[in-house]
Amino acid sequence: MRILIVEDETKTANYLKKGLIEHGFTVDVAINGEDGLHLAQTESYDMIVLDVMLPERSGWSVIETLRRGGNDVPVIFLSARDGVHDRVHGLELGADDYLVKPFAFSELLARIRIILRRHYQLQPEKMCLEELELDMARHKAWRSGVALDLTAKEFQLLALMLRRKGEVLTRTTISEQVWGINFDTDTNIVDVAIRRLRKKIDDPFPRKLIRTIRGVGYLLDEASE
Ligand code: CA
Numbered sequence: 761m762r763i764l765i766v767e768d769e770t771k772t773a774n775y776l777k778k779g780l781i782e783h784g785f786t787v788d789v790a791i792n793g794e795d796g797l798h799l800a801q802t803e804s805y806d807m808i809v810l811d812v813m814l815p816e817r818s819g820w821s822v823i824e825t826l827r828r829g830g831n832d833v834p835v836i837f838l839s840a841r842d843g844v845h846d847r848v849h850g851l852e853l854g855a856d857d858y859l860v861k862p863f864a865f866s867e868l869l870a871r872i873r874i875i876l877r878r879h880y881q882l883q884p885e886k887m888c889l890e891e892l893e894l895d896m897a898r899h900k901a902w903r904s905g906v907a908l909d910l911t912a913k914e915f916q917l918l919a920l921m922l923r924r925k926g927e928v929l930t931r932t933t934i935s936e937q938v939w940g941i942n943f944d945t946d947t948n949i950v951d952v953a954i955r956r957l958r959k960k961i962d963d964p965f966p967r968k969l970i971r972t973i974r975g976v977g978y979l980l981d982e983a984s985e
Contacts, residue, residue: 761806761876762786766796766822767838768814772861776809779865780872793817800826805833807876809868810855812839812846820853827854834879836871838863880923887922890982892961892969894922903961913938914957921970921980930977954978 763785767773770791777787788803790796793814800808800822812819823835837850842860850858856875859868887894891904899915901908910918916938921929931950939949954970962968967983 762788762804763872764788764790764796764799764803764805764808766790766793766800766808766814766819767811768792769811775865776868779869783869791815793819793822797822797825800831800833801829806880807872808833808835809872810835810837812837812841812850820849823850823853823855834875836868836875838868887919889922889925889969889980890967892922894919901961903965906964908960910957910960913953914960917953917957918961918980921978924980926979926981928973928977928979934977950978 761784763780765773765776765780765787767776767789768791773789773791777789780787788799788805790799794816796808796810796814797817799805810819810822814822819837819839823837826833826835832854835855837847837855837858838861839846839850839858840861847858847860856879857871859871885896887896893902894915895901896919899912901910901915901918917934920934920937934950934953938953954972958968958970962970969980969983971979971981973979
């Protein structure tokens with residue numbers, strides 16, 4: 761994931777850049793609004809972290825220009841302006857979130873992740889792993905070209921695992937992401953759903969993609985030989 765930081769305070773910009781790189785993001789920095797807008801229009805970013813008070817062009821003007829041009833890249837404002845009217849104005853201009861300085865990096869990171877998840881989940885896309893394919897726009901899935909008959913929840917579960925392939929997902933994460941709630945740890949709804957999904961996507965095929973990580977959760981990844 762590639763993030764653009766538009767921030768004129770060098771110290772803040774460097775701190776953000778360092779933190780985001782440490783968490784696996786690719787980061788570019790612009791130190792004024794004009795350069796920020798230019799980069800946002802000519803490069804492709806998954807997200808922009810945007811200051812409001814910037815030299816040459818304000819953050820308000822940057823997002824306004826982007827949105828008017830049909831660019832819907834997720835934007836989070838990061839500003840010392842903490843008035844309710846500022847926050848409302850930022851959101852009304854089309855920002856996805858607004859965080860007031862000073863901020864905790866962990867909070868910024870959590871908000872960035874939420875926005876990215878929400879935004880890219882809604883985008884029509886195709887995802888695949890080995891011979892497993894998911895068409896997010898049409899809600900259809902295939903393995904080795906055979907259409908899989910999945911319920912809506914099974915599709916969501918598979919999409920979550922595929923989006924985060926190679927990552928162990930805990931039952932809590934799965935229940936929050938797929939059902940929107942955190943089930944009591946003693947319910948086995950996640951395990952039951954995984955079992956049903958396995959029956960459809962793994963049982964008929966020699967190579968198994970879903971793995972159980974005992975005591976932790978589940979993981980979808982390339983089949984090990
Ligand atoms: Ca500033």
